[in-house]
Amino acid sequence: MHATPTVPSVPAEQSGSLHAKERVINDFSIQVATVNGSGSQTANNVLMRTIFQMGVPVSGKNLFPSNIAGLPTWFTIRASKEGYIGRKKEIDFFVAMNAETAQEDTLKLAPGSALVYDEPLKLNELRSDLHFYPVPFDKLVGPVCPEAKLRKLVKNMIYDGVVAQLLGLDLEEMRKALFKQFGTKKKKAAELNWGAVAAGKEYAEKNLTKTDPFRIEPMDRTGGKLIIEGNTAAALGCLFAGVTVLTWYPITPSSTLAEALISYLGRFRREAESGKGTYAVVQAEDELAAVGMAIGAGWAGARSMTCTSGPGVSLMSEFIGLAYYAEIPTVIIDVQRVGPSTGLPTRTMQGDIMSNALLSHGDSKHPVLFPSSPEECFTMAQECFDLAERFQTPVFMNMDLDLGMNNWMSDALPYPEQPIARGKVLTAEDLNRLGGFARYKDVDGDGVTYRTLPGTKHLQAAYFTRGTGHNEKAVYSEREDDWIQNMDRLTRKFETLRHSISPPLMREQPGAKIGLVSCGTSRWAMEESSDQLSREYGTETNWLRLRAYPFSDELAAFIERHERVYVIDQNRDAQLLGLMRLDLDPARVAKLRSVRYYGGMPLDARTVTDEIVMQEGL
C-alpha cells in the first residue's frame, strides 16, 4: 500500500456534468482549509454540530500541523445517512480560506466538486470542472466586526453562513450550535459571530446560484447521541473507574486526555464538606517518572494511571518490565501518533500495537485493549483499571490520534453496571484468619496471587517487592527452578486473563469465504469496506473486530471458518498481523493477508477496498 494520496475516485453521479440532475443528499464530505490559530475550529465545530442537530450522522476530522499558529490546517466533516463515521477519502465540498494551500487544494479536487473560496484567490481560473462560489470575505467582515483585530477570527464564521445557504442547513440549529459552542459566559462574542454567519448567509442568498448537487436534509438518526472526542470519553472512563492517582507528562496527542481528566476530577471528585480531593495528580518531569509514580501508587494500592504516546511508551519500557515481573497494577493509555522517532506528532497511526503488547526486555507481555469509539474509550478505561488490579499487572489502552483528538458521534456513555474490582488484596483481618501469606504463591491455580498493601497493620503483612529473581515468598532467588516456576505461573496468569478480557465482535453471514480482521479505529474503514465490497463487487466478506490482546480463541476459530483473512493495519510493518502470528498456529497464519496504510491520515474504507480488490483480482 502506498502512503501517497492517490487520485480520488469519482462517484458516477458527479463526473462529467456540472449540472447533475440527481441530488446528493446527506452523503458527502465537506473540507475546510484554514490557517491554524485563526479560530476556524469554532466555525468548523458549529458547522458539524448543525448537521448533527439536523439528525444526520456526522464525523469531524481535524488535520492539523505540529505548530501553534500560522500553518495550514484542514477540517473534514462527513455527513452519512448510512451512519458511516470513518473518514471519506473523496472531498465533495471544499471551502478554501487559506491562500497558501488554495491552489494545490483546488487542483486535487475531483471534477464536479463544489468550491467556496475567498474571491481574490481567483481559483476559478485554475480549472473549469468545479462548482465555484467566490465570496469576498474581507469585504463582508468589516461591517459585522468593527474591531479590526477580531476580524481574522470572525471571518471564519462567514463561511458557515455561506455553506448553510448552499447546503440548505437549518439556520435555527446553526444558531443553537453556535451559542452552545461559546457557552453561557460568552454571549457577546456569540452574538458578534452570529452576525458574521448571517452576513455570509445573506451574501450567498443574493449573489450565489446553487449549481452543485449536495444537500443536507433533516433526518432522525442522531437523537440522544453525543459529539465527543475519544480523549474526553477516555478521561470520563477513568473518572468513573475511580482513578485515584494520575501521573503524566505532556505529549501530543494524549495531553488533552490528562487535561480533561484533571478538569473532571476538580469538578466531581472533591468532597462536599472538606473540599478535599479523592485523587492526586502530578505532572512528572518525564515519562519515566510518570510511569514510575503510577507504579509506586499502584503498589501502594491506588487506582493509578498515566497517559502518553509512542515516544513516552518507549521511555517507559524498563519500568513496565518491572511492573510486569513484580506484578504491580497500573494503567497506561497510549494515544498513538506517527513514528518512528518524533515522526508526525499530529497524525494518526497504529504504531505501538507491538510495543504495548511486548514492551520491555526479557519475557514480558501485557494486556492491551483496543477501543474503536468514544463509548469503548469510556467502558474500556474502566475495564483497564479492573483488569490491572484483578491481574496485578500493567494494562495498556491502545488508542490513536484519530480516536483521541477527533470529534465522534457517540451513543450516550452508559453508567457502569459492575462494582469496581480491586483484585486479591488481603487485609489484616484476612491475615489473622490465614495466619500469613506468600506473595507469589498460586493458591487458586489461576496464576493470580494475593498481595497486601503497605500500611496493613499486621505482623505478617510485609513482603519485599523486587525486579530481581524471587521465589513464592518474594525472597531474592537466583535458583533456576524458582525462576522457571515463576515465569510459568505468569504465563498461567496471562491465560486466565485471556478469558477475562473483552472478546472480539463479529459480523458473519453464511457463504462468505473472505474474512476481515482489525482493531481500534480501523473498524470504521473495515465495516464500510465490507459493505463496499458487497455493493460494488458482489464480494461478501465477514469481519471480526479484535478488542483486546491476548486474543480470544474466537480469532483462531474465525480464521478457521474462512479461506483467506485480511488483517487491516494502520502501520507499515503489519503489527497486528505480526502479533497474531505469535499467537496462532502455522496453518492459520498461512491464511492471513495484509492490508496496510501508513500515511498518517485516518484510515478510509476506499483505501481498504482498493487494496482487497487488487489482491483478490476482482
Next chain:
Amino acid sequence: MSAAPAPPKKTNRIGLEVLNYRGGKTTLCAGCGHNSITERLIEAFWEMGVEPQQVAKMSGIGCSSKTPAYFLSQSHGFNAVHGRAPAVATGALLGNHQLRCVVVSGDGDTASIGLGQFMHMLRRNVPLIYIIENNGVYGLTKGQFSATADVGAKLKTGTVNELPPIDCCLAGIELGATLVARSFSGDKRQLSAILKASIAHNGLSVIDIVSPCVTFNDHEGSTKSYAYMKDHEEPLHDLDFVPGFSDIEVEIEEGESRVVELHDGSKLVLHKLEHDYDPTSKIHALEVLHESTRRNEVLTGIIYVDRGKPTLTEMLDVVDEPLATLAERRVRPSREVLEQINEEFR
C-alpha cells in the same frame, strides 16, 4: 558479650524490641559502610518508636539499594529500577500519604542515572527520608567511578578522576529539600542524631553519607576511604537529638549551643564547635559547603533545615484517608453526574 544473665528486654515507646526492626542478613562485603548505616537506621526507627507496618522502604539498584532487605522486615519494601526510586516513592506516597517512607540510594543511583528524578523530588519536597550511601564508585559492577568521585581521586587501577563531583547536599539545599545533612558511616553518634531528626522532620530529608567501599574504594589515593574520612571529616557541630516524646529538659549554655525544634516537638541541639552555625539560613549553608570543598574538607552535620515549606502531599490537598483504600462511593461519581456530562455533549 559476657555470659552474664540476659538483661530484661528493652522495648521502645510502642512496646517493641529492637529485634522487630531488624531485617535479613546482609550480603554486602564485611566492613562495608552501608552495613553501619543499616544498623543506625534500625536503632533510629526503634528509638523513635515508629510503627514498622507504617513504613515503606524504597530503593533503586546497586549495593546500597540492596540494604532495605536488611532492616525493618515488618515493613513493605520495594527494590525498583536504577535511579528511579524517587518516582516510585513519590507514587507510593500519593497512593497512601500516611506511609512513612525511607529511600536508600547510592551515588550512582542518585548522581548519575537518577539525577533528574532526584532533582524533581527535591523540588516537590516529597515527605520522605532520602539516604545516599556515597562511596564514589559503582560497587556491583566492580569499581568504576561515580559522579560523586572527587577530582584527583584514584581507582585501584590507577585511573584518576578529573571531573568535578556532584554535591548532592548543594543540590538538596538549592532545589528544595527541607532537611539536608552530610555524615560519615563511621560516625555513629552524629549519624544516629541526624537519622532521628529526619524521622521527626515533616518534609524531604536528604542525607548524604560517606560510606566507604572496602573492596573498591578504600585504598591510598581514595577520597571516600575510612582513612581519608578520619583525616578530613569536619563536623559543623556536635549533635544531640531529644525526641518530642521524651521528658528530658533541654538545657543549653548561652552562646555555646543552638536548639532547632522540629515538626513533632523533637529538638535538635547543635553544640558549637569552631563557629556558631545557624542551619536555617540557606545562603549560609551554601557558603559553608563551598568553603569546605575549597579546603578539601568533608563537612558533616545538619547543614540546612527549613521547617515551613509545605510538602507535596500537603499541597495536593487530598482527603485524610489513604487514596488507596477509599470506598467506591467516594471515587465513582453518581449516575446523575454522568447524565449531566452526557447532556453537555448532546
